[in-house]
Amino acid sequence: METKLTWPSQRSTTPEGVYGVLRAAILDGTLPPGGQLREVQIAEDLGISRSPLREALPRLEEEGLVVKVPFRGRFVAKVDPREISDMAALRLLLEPYAAQLSFEALRGQQRPMLLQIMEQLHRAADENDIPASIDAHLRFHGLFYDFSGNDVLRSLWNSWETRLRLYLAADHRAYEDLHDVAVEHQRLADIALEGDIDRFRDELANHFPLALRHGT
Incomplete structure (x- = not known):
């Protein structure tokens, strides 16, 4: 992932907070369509464990903002x-x-x-x-x-x-x-x-x- 994620002014390391940061990054283009979401890199950028991240990512999948590709990982969804x-x-x-x-x-x-x-x-x-x-x-x-x-x-x-x-x-x-x-x-x-x-x-x-x- 080329762009380093950062917290907004109010930091929350809960799954809800991580979800909010990732969702905003997808919608404002920080995380571009088709970009791979690498758990290790995201956790390192945000200074969190992978546990809240693993709870946040399925919510983004449910919203259709993230897609999971078998054997490859998760990616920001693309627009058709x-x-x-x-x-x-x-x-x-x-x-x-x-x-x-x-x-x-x-x-x-x-x-x-x-x-x-x-x-x-x-x-x-x-x-x-x-x-x-x-x-x-x-x-x-x-x-x-x-x-x-x-x-x-x-x-x-x-x-x-x-x-x-x-x-x-x-x-x-x-x-x-x-x-x-x-x-x-x-x-x-x-x-x-x-x-x-x-x-x-x-x-x-x-x-x-x-x-x-x-x-x-």
């Missing part, structure tokens, strides 16, 4: 651009429908949750915190599926979320300013609170990069 573009095409069709079904809840009882997630996106931008921005980004879009009342839509989102997280890790690093991410989602949030499904559909189409929409 074609798969992401296929998901984008489906989302352009299904997400406006999910949003339309969820508008009543998000404009009513669940409005505080939508506003809270927007606060998280803006705060992540202020702190230039890529992992936090990615998490809030996914929570934002997940709201439409979660409150759609449609179990099939919820299941689809759950199956996409992990792979989208990997894509967003690269996507968010491409922004010169994470405030642009927050602003894009603020527009979607404002339209959702107005309940204008046609504007939401148009804004969502602008939200996705052209290459993703056409699978190139």
